[in-house]
Amino acid sequence: MASQQSRPILRYRIGRRLVHTLLASSFLLLLATGLILLWPRLSPWAAGGDSRLLHRIGAVLFMAVPLVYLLVDVRAAKELLWDSFHYDRDDRQWIKASYRYFLGYAAEMPPQGRLNAGQKLHHAGVVLSSAAIVASGLVLWFAKGSLGAQGLAYAAILHDLSMLVLTVLLAGHLYFTFVYRALSAMTTGYVSEEAAQLEHAKWVASIRQEAEPPHPTQELQPH
Numbered sequence: 001m002a003s004q005q006s007r008p009i010l011r012y013r014i015g016r017r018l019v020h021t022l023l024a025s026s027f028l029l030l031l032a033t034g035l036i037l038l039w040p041r042l043s044p045w046a047a048g049g050d051s052r053l054l055h056r057i058g059a060v061l062f063m064a065v066p067l068v069y070l071l072v073d074v075r076a077a078k079e080l081l082w083d084s085f086h087y088d089r090d091d092r093q094w095i096k097a098s099y100r101y102f103l104g105y106a107a108e109m110p111p112q113g114r115l116n117a118g119q120k121l122h123h124a125g126v127v128l129s130s131a132a133i134v135a136s137g138l139v140l141w142f143a144k145g146s147l148g149a150q151g152l153a154y155a156a157i158l159h160d161l162s163m164l165v166l167t168v169l170l171a172g173h174l175y176f177t178f179v180y181r182a183l184s185a186m187t188t189g190y191v192s193e194e195a196a197q198l199e200h201a202k203w204v205a206s207i208r209q210e211a212e213p214p215h216p217t218q219e220l221q222p223h
Contacts, residue, residue: 008190009207015073017186023065027166029058030133034163056141063134083115084123090202091117104179111201118176125169132162 033055136159
């Protein structure tokens with residue numbers, strides 16, 4: 001008979017998962033076609049302009065991610081943006097002990113909400129670097145002729161560095177997904193209550209509190 005702690009908890013609604021898929025696929029398309037444009041050894045793949053066209057298709061899809069998020073799950077989009085830039089005392093304590101989490105030891109870490117402090121930093125980094133990628137990309141796309149050599153160089157450097165930051169964040173995301181076997185959470189939307197309690201105790205407590213029926217108002221008894 002399964003214990004209560006093995007019950008699944010819905011962590012990612014379908015909207016979040018669709019947005020995650022769109023973000024990942026558009027970024028990988030941008031990364032692959034960008035490397036073709038920048039790396040001389042891959043330059044033969046750029047023949048005919050197909051890689052440039054694919055890069056722009058990837059850019060349009062990448063820029064559509066925030067809009068799609070607002071359309072399919074506005075509440076989740078607001079939660080993500082708020083959580084990514086707000087940290088409490090437990091978050092700060094978690095960051096101080098983050099080396100333990102990096103090595104695969106989630107037990108005895110400070111209690112966390114729906115996102116742990118590392119996930120908050122990751123998402124904040126994704127938001128900021130994505131904004132820089134989009135801004136510099138739009139300049140390179142539509143204002144390339146009026147930038148001048150120096151302006152073009154600055155825009156290209158910002159664009160490439162932002163892509164590098166996002167690539168590093170992706171590598172870290174994949175690392176923790178592997179270490180904590182978290183892929184099924186995104187493919188199915190569910191996590192076990194035991195795993196959620198281990199890494200997101202405050203979030204689990206809030207879910208339980210919301211699930212509890214309200215206490216009936218007690219009638220005043222005469223003295």
